[in-house]
Amino acid sequence: MTDRRSFLQQASVGTLGLSLAPLLSSDPGSFQFPTSEGEAYWTELRKAFPLQDKRVYFNNGTFGPSPTPVLDTIKKQLDETNGTGEYGHTDKAREVLAAFVGVKTEELSLTHNTTEGINIVTWGLPLKSGDEVIVTLHEHVGNALPWLNRAKLHSIVLKPFEPGLTADENLSKIKALVTPKTKVIAIPHITCTTGLVLPIKEIAAWARSKSIFTAIDGAHGAGTFNLNLRELGCDFYATSCHKWMLGPNGTGFLYVRKELLDTLQAYQVGAYSDTGWDLYTNPPSMAAYVPTAHRYDYGSQSTPMYMGAAASAEFHSSVGKEKIEDRVKELSTLLFEGLSQFRQKLDLLTPAEASSRICMITFKPKNIGYKEFNTLGAKAGFRLRVVPESHLDAIRVSTHIYNSKAEVERFVEFVGETL
Structure with a gap:
């Protein structure tokens, strides 16, 4: 069980290579993490959430309300950036989020939601007319539309299947759909419709043996599972921080397996996507993409929001993933x-x-x-x-x-x- 202190120590000397001060305020206001056990622990932890108690909130699959320590972090960062005029950077948040899901910092692109990450993968993969992509009949619009759009414009072929009720059945259904033209398996970790958990680890291992990409809609995976994406074995994993991670709206991330950075083409780029550019040369030139998933980031990003997302990861680690x-x-x-x-x-x-x-x-x-x-x-x-x-x-x-x-x-x- 990883507590907050061991998580931060592991982050600072393990995958991160630098020391990070806790994002959760050392003075967390009126909330203190419980020391009780059993049901009493969860009763006490509920006090961390300003969520109204006049109704029972059973819709976390759409939006996960943030606990007070996360909201305090966002407010503190908003005050700091607006008080100093220094809107800061998201490097620290990226480090914490990468450690939270067990991957290298250079494998993580900061996005604004799951759909943005899915679009980066959908359009960046080297597919041609006639190539096949396996999806389910239970896709969220955020995974369905990007692939439908590419099929419409580039004539790739989508092959949807009705999910079964067991892991073995779903693995068998996917195997039965594969042909020599199959290039991608683009499915959810957990379906938004019935909450079905697909056996991603087994699917990814089999797909890799067949040189098929696995692109996972992880909207409901981060914050539910004790997730380690390297161990899961997929090639790409897009998720949001505002659902089960209990972070702020407008934050998410995309995992791109390091070995595939030069395979997944970056189309939307901006500051820090490149290693150098010059409009004064003839012709004007861009040297290269940065050798990390940061190449898929583009445009200004909200430091307070991403620091809030990182604080949500710390909150989870404080409780224990x-x-x-x-x-x-x-x-x-x-x-x-x-x-x-x-x-x-x-x-x-x-x-x-x-x-x-x-x-x-x-x-x-x-x-x-x-x-x-x-x-x-x-x-x-x-x-x-x-x-x-x-x-x-x-x-x-x-x-x-x-x-x-x-x-x-x-x-x-x-x-x-x-x-």
Whole structure:
């Protein structure tokens, strides 16, 4: 279990190679990390979140509210940059985020959201007309549209499949779709529709043996799993900090395996993307791209927001990444098992296989419309998400560390009374 101090020490002498002062303020205001254990720990940790308690927030899959220490970091950085006029740099944030997911700093590009990272990969890969890309029928628009757009403009071929309910089934489905023309497997780590966890480590290892790129939509992966991208083995991984990492909106990052930096073409570039440029030569020249994933960054970036994102990574490490993964699974399992008793009244769309789910449970009421159920849920004080995507017409429930077992049990009781 990695605590805050060991995380920072590891960051400073391990992958980072320099000393970093903690981003979380040494004076964190009214919040102190709990020392209690068991359910009492999570009750105390809930006090870190200014999230209103007049309703139960079950929509972390869309947006994860930040805890006070993260908000304090953003406010402090805003005051500092606006007070000095020095808007700063994001180097420190990049270092912390890279260490958080177990990769080298030079493998991380700072983006504004998952979709931006996916677009960098979609357009940067060397694909030609007729090349095939495997996707699922359960893509978020942020992964679907970039690939659909490239298919429209460059005549690549998308091959979507309906995900199965087990890891083995999904690996087999992907293998069955592969042909000599298959160049990319572009799938989510966790589907936004049913919360299905795809076996990325196994898929990536098999794909690499076939010289097929793996481009992963990791919107729901960072902040749920005790994630190490090097161990996961994929080639590219795009994610956002504003969901399960509990960081600020407008922040995210893209992992590009170092060996593929010169394969993934940079098209949108700006300051620090290059090693030198000169408009006075004849012809005007640009020397080369920097030998890092920083080449994909472009334009001014918000130091306060990215420092807030890094602070969210520190918050997770202070609690313990493995501890958070276990808690997320615990709450989600409690919900899944609670809803399972109503199978005559609803269809559980999230897989029963424990390794194929982690943080979101999706179900479809049988005797009431999903929109009507959502309206009733809102009136009862539950913030849910409807899932019209993939023709599911269902309800999605996301649980994170600020939720409690009592809230899950109350929702299960509501479902039983409503359906």
